[in-house]
Amino acid sequence: MAPGLPDRVDCAHLADDAVVLERVFPLESMPRLKDLLADGRGSVRARFAFAKLGSGRVGATVAVEATPQMVCQRCMQGFAFVAAGSSEIEFSSGPDAVASDELREVYEMKDGLVSLRELAEEELMLALPIVATHAPQFCDAAPTDLQVGEVKHISGDRTRPFTVLQDLLKKT
Ligand SMILES: [Zn+2]
Numbered sequence: 001m002a003p004g005l006p007d008r009v010d011c012a013h014l015a016d017d018a019v020v021l022e023r024v025f026p027l028e029s030m031p032r033l034k035d036l037l038a039d040g041r042g043s044v045r046a047r048f049a050f051a052k053l054g055s056g057r058v059g060a061t062v063a064v065e066a067t068p069q070m071v072c073q074r075c076m077q078g079f080a081f082v083a084a085g086s087s088e089i090e091f092s093s094g095p096d097a098v099a100s101d102e103l104r105e106v107y108e109m110k111d112g113l114v115s116l117r118e119l120a121e122e123e124l125m126l127a128l129p130i131v132a133t134h135a136p137q138f139c140d141a142a143p144t145d146l147q148v149g150e151v152k153h154i155s156g157d158r159t160r161p162f163t164v165l166q167d168l169l170k171k172t
Helices: 011-016 031-036 116-127 161-171
Strands: 008-010 020-026 043-054 057-066 069-071 078-080 083-092 105-108 113-115
Touching: 008 011, 011 043, 011 057, 020 116, 031 116, 043 116, 057 116, 083 116, 113 116
Parallel strands: 083 105
Antiparallel strands: 008 113, 020 043, 043 057, 057 083, 069 078
8 A cells, every 4th residue: 555545535525526546455455355365465445335325325446456375275285366256335324234235345434434455455355365265276185076066155145245244253
């Protein structure tokens, strides 16, 4: 992140002007990713497009791209995983808020502010597999009878991935 750019932003203010922000964060600045990644090399490119949703509600489209180093769970070698994802967010001021549009994920503000780094981290976590494996042709330990569909995603339930993730995090 370039010096001088604030990480916590005023969602309502940015939505008033339909501001689009682009940021790059080092992967090592994202503590919740640590256990998933082989190391902290690389960065996340994130784009936040703020918008008014009507009746005073505020939202954003959050998109991330990154190529983190993950550990193949078959051969335990590191490899570069190409990750990309995007979500439609509706910001809420309380933990029990319900999205006005069921296609949107609710994300809680603190005093009207959100951390762009935390928002990007959450979105990237959704884009990473829980069990990472090489493509079989690149993996020394790949089974000879190729099994399809082994990569499990946190975001298996795409209807409410943020809620699912937050529930998962509460249990750990
Ligand atoms: Zn492998």
